[in-house]
Amino acid sequence: xSVPPTPxxxxxxxxxxxDLSSGKHDGTVTRFPPEPNGYLHIGHAKSIxxxxxxxxxxxxxxxxxxxxxxxxxEDVEYVDSIKEDIQWLGFDWGDHIYFASDYFxxxxxxxxxxxxxxxxxxxxxxxxxxRKGRGDLQNPGTDSPHRDRPVAENLEMFQRMKDGEFGDxxxxxxxxxxxxxxNLNMRDPVLYRILHAEHHRTGDTWCIYPMYDYTHGQSDxxxxxxxxxxxxxxxxxxxxYEWFIENxxxxxxxxxxxxxxxxxxxxxxxxxxxxxxVEDSHVSGWDDPRMPTISGIRRxxxxxxxxRDFCKxxxxxxxxxxxxxxxxxxxxxxxxxxxxNRYMAVLDPIKVVVTNYPEDQVEEFDAMxxxxxxxxxxxxxxxxxxxxIERNDFLEDPxxxxxxxxxxxxxxxxxxxxxxxxxxxxxEEGKITELRCTYDPETRGGENPPDGxxxxxxxxxxxxxxxxxxxxxxxxxxxTHESPDNVEGxxxxxxxxxxxxxxxxxxxxxxxxxxxxxxxxxFERLGYFxxxxxxxxxxxxxxxxxxxxxxxxxxxxxx
RNA sequence: AACUCCAUGGUGUAACGGUAGCACAACAGAUUUUGGUUCUGUUUGUCAAGGUUCGAAUCCUUGUGGAGUUGCCA
Numbered sequence: 320x321s322v323p324p325t326p327x328x329x330x331x332x333x334x335x336x337x338d339l340s341s342g343k344h345d346g347t348v349t350r351f352p353p354e355p356n357g358y359l360h361i362g363h364a365k366s367i368x369x370x371x372x373x374x375x376x377x378x379x380x381x382x383x384x385x386x387x388x389x390x391x392x393e394d395v396e397y398v399d400s401i402k403e404d405i406q407w408l409g410f411d412w413g414d415h416i417y418f419a420s421d422y423f424x425x426x427x428x429x430x431x432x433x434x435x436x437x438x439x440x441x442x443x444x445x446x447x448x449x450r451k452g453r454g455d456l457q458n459p460g461t462d463s464p465h466r467d468r469p470v471a472e473n474l475e476m477f478q479r480m481k482d483g484e485f486g487d488x489x490x491x492x493x494x495x496x497x498x499x500x501x502n503l504n505m506r507d508p509v510l511y512r513i514l515h516a517e518h519h520r521t522g523d524t525w526c527i528y529p530m531y532d533y534t535h536g537q538s539d540x541x542x543x544x545x546x547x548x549x550x551x552x553x554x555x556x557x558x559x560y561e562w563f564i565e566n567x568x569x570x571x572x573x574x575x576x577x578x579x580x581x582x583x584x585x586x587x588x589x590x591x592x593x594x595x596x597v598e599d600s601h602v603s604g605w606d607d608p609r610m611p612t613i614s615g616i617r618r619x620x621x622x623x624x625x626x627r628d629f630c631k632x633x634x635x636x637x638x639x640x641x642x643x644x645x646x647x648x649x650x651x652x653x654x655x656x657x658x659x660n661r662y663m664a665v666l667d668p669i670k671v672v673v674t675n676y677p678e679d680q681v682e683e684f685d686a687m688x689x690x691x692x693x694x695x696x697x698x699x700x701x702x703x704x705x706x707x708i709e710r711n712d713f714l715e716d717p718x719x720x721x722x723x724x725x726x727x728x729x730x731x732x733x734x735x736x737x738x739x740x741x742x743x744x745x746x747e748e749g750k751i752t753e754l755r756c757t758y759d760p761e762t763r764g765g766e767n768p769p770d771g772x773x774x775x776x777x778x779x780x781x782x783x784x785x786x787x788x789x790x791x792x793x794x795x796x797x798x799t800h801e802s803p804d805n806v807e808g809x810x811x812x813x814x815x816x817x818x819x820x821x822x823x824x825x826x827x828x829x830x831x832x833x834x835x836x837x838x839x840x841x842f843e844r845l846g847y848f849x850x851x852x853x854x855x856x857x858x859x860x861x862x863x864x865x866x867x868x869x870x871x872x873x874x875x876x877x878x
Numbered sequence: 879a880a881c882u883c884c885a886u887g888g889u890g891u892a893a894c895g896g897u898a899g900c901a902c903a904a905c906a907g908a909u910u911u912u913g914g915u916u917c918u919g920u921u922u923g924u925c926a927a928g929g930u931u932c933g934a935a936u937c938c939u940u941g942u943g944g945a946g947u948u949g950c951c952a
Contacts, residue, residue, distance in 0.1 A: 327891085327892050327893080327900095329891095333894090352952090353952095354951085354952050356951090356952080386952065388951090388952080389951060389952070391951095392951075392952085445950095446949080446950055449950075450948075450949080450950095453948065454948075455880085455948045456880050456881075456947075456948055457879090457880050457948095458880085458948095459880095460948095487950085488950060490950095491950055500881090501880060501881045501882090502880095502881060502882075502947080503880095503881085503947060503948055504947075506948090509949085509950050511950085512950035513950080514950085528950095530949090530950075530951085530952090531951070531952045532952095534952095535952085551883075551884090551945080551946065552945095552946055552947080552952095553946095553952090554882060554883060554946070554947085555881080555882060555883090555946070555947050556947090557882090558882095577883085579884090579945095584889090632890075632891080632901060632902080633890060633891075634890075634891050634892085636884090636890095636891075637883070637884060638884060638885070638890095638891090639883095639884070639944080639945055639946090640889080640890060640891090641889080641890090642889070642890060642902095643888085643889045643890075643902070643903075645889080645902060645903060646889070646890065646901080646902050646903090648902095649901085649902055649903090650902095652914090652915095656914075656915060657915095661912080663912095686911095687911095690912085690914095690915075691915075720913095722913070723913090731911060732911095733911060733912070734911070764911090765911050766911085767911090774911095775913090776913080777910095777911050777912065777913090778912090779912075841912085841914085843912050843914080844912045844913080844914070845912090845914095846914095867912075867913095867914050867915095868913090868914065868915090869913070869914085870913055870914090871913040872913085873904095873913095874913090
């Protein structure tokens with residue numbers, strides 16, 4: 320009897336297992352805490368899959384919490400798009416949606432408590448002076464001249480800060496920890512700053528706003544988060560996270576654990592750079608199908624399931640790795656191969672005239688909707704005397720092992736007939752305009768003929784008079800450099816000039832007219848394509864999601 | 879010559895002191911009415927040097943390489 324292998328767990332799930340078996344916790348609560356200041360990208364998907372995934376696996380829950388402590392950068396527009404993206408990824412926070420701004424009152428109360436205990440003080444140095452006083456990586460900082468201000472005075476000043484008596488930047492509230500601490504985050508970090516800004520939820524109720532460090536852990540504690548999972552750059556913040564938890568009357572003691580953020584080659588992930596791509600019109604918007612944003616990926620036609628699979632395969636570690644985009648594409652192809660319906664479409668058409676086929680005759684052939692799902696049955700495709708095939712499916716002077724059409728050669732037209740090419744018609748410039756072929760009636764439906772003749776190649780086609788005209792957008796990687804983040808000069812210097820190719824008159828099988836916006840299908844032998852939201856009844860528009868694996872093209876590129 | 883963290887094939891990830899495995903990629907073959915899918919097989923790896931141990935990717939020491947941190951951003 321074979322024992323099924325126990326799937327290995329990442330270090331975070333191992334910690335959770337220990338905490339559960341040791342009785343430290345009797346449940347698991349995680350949270351996904353985006354700041355509503357931009358669109359989510361695939362890096363966030365990793366965190367979403369981790370946090371919501373753990374909640375599902377452990378029968379716990381995952382909160383969606385907006386980290387909205389900086390009103391100068393945030394907006395409801397982003398709140399909405401973030402919610403949409405998480406739902407699209409297939410996750411549900413139920414009733415557990417929170418905002419850090421909901422805790423402003425409690426956070427303020429606790430700050431007053433810190434002052435009363437002599438653990439916080441109002442500093443009135445300028446930002447520049449505070450920066451200087453902090454010291455640097457090699458040297459300890461120096462105490463602020465206001466560090467030992469009496470409690471009563473601190474209390475009064477903090478109240479006046481809150482009451483709006485000071486301008487932005489005039490005063491801050493600082494924790495009194497240790498100006499010589501080797502960890503810079505512990506050198507009397509700022510807790511509150513003055514910001515006379517309208518907050519998208521609290522309006523003008525506040526003019527002092529808590530900093531991330533002072534907000535995050537306490538929000539976790541207030542929500543009884545057990546494991547607060549964040550990316551590696553917060554590692555140095557953990558001592559401070561714990562300092563607050565230990566020095567404040569919080570209702571629970573969450574634990575911060577850091578993991579490596581996602582990076583992918585041939586793209587950029589930072590909000591700043593993505594914003595620049597949008598603002599400088601290198602892409603059409605946040606949802607441009609070339610963008611690594613969730614909305615871009617969705618518009619590109621990547622299924623949510625593929626993103627989840629991908630996040631599962633890359634795992635969770637503390638190693639700062641760069642994932643190959645082919646790993647993602649493999650997940651996409653895998654999901655799409657199983658689920659996408661098949662159709663025929665010709666992107667770069669060349670006309671074929673079947674000389675021995677009657678002028679007005681039309682036949683309908685059956686074709687599988689999806690060979691991976693035979694239950695779906697068949698679709699009808701119309702065949703007639705004039706057809707379109709892919710220009711690169713014909714070669715006048717074919718190399719060895721070329722299984723497609725060539726003068727005198729015979730191939731199968733998928734689900735239709737065997738056709739032999741008799742004649743090549745060219746214009747004055749020598750460009751091929753038409754192929755004249757003959758079909759073998761004995762191969763109806765694409766069956767092998769009674770004489771046992773076989774062909775190596777099967778090509779796709781579309782009947783000329785039935786064909787649907789469409790725009791097809793072919794996408795390639797946005798950058799030519801493997802790590803555009805890591806180059807001399809600007810990342811923009813390495814933009815791929817050919818990342819978008821528009822084909823305005825592709826020829827589609829008419830069944831494709833019924834495919835709804837957002838649905839991804841397979842164009843046989845070419846790849847997966849999805850209907851773009853620019854699509855209209857008069858002018859269908861398809862995005863290429865990802866090409867099929869193409870071992871023939873691979874071999875050709877090599878030689 | 880600060881602190882913290884990290885290091886396993888080309889890429890990503892397992893192995894919890896006991897046979898270095900899996901996925902992707904690549905290559906070869908079989909099947910195929912998609913040069914797709916599927917199946918089979920092959921190539922490639924423990925950063926280095928010491929130490930502990932019967933036995934080390936794993937523990938210890940030192941070195942090397944990489945990342946993060948000097949916002950009143952998150």
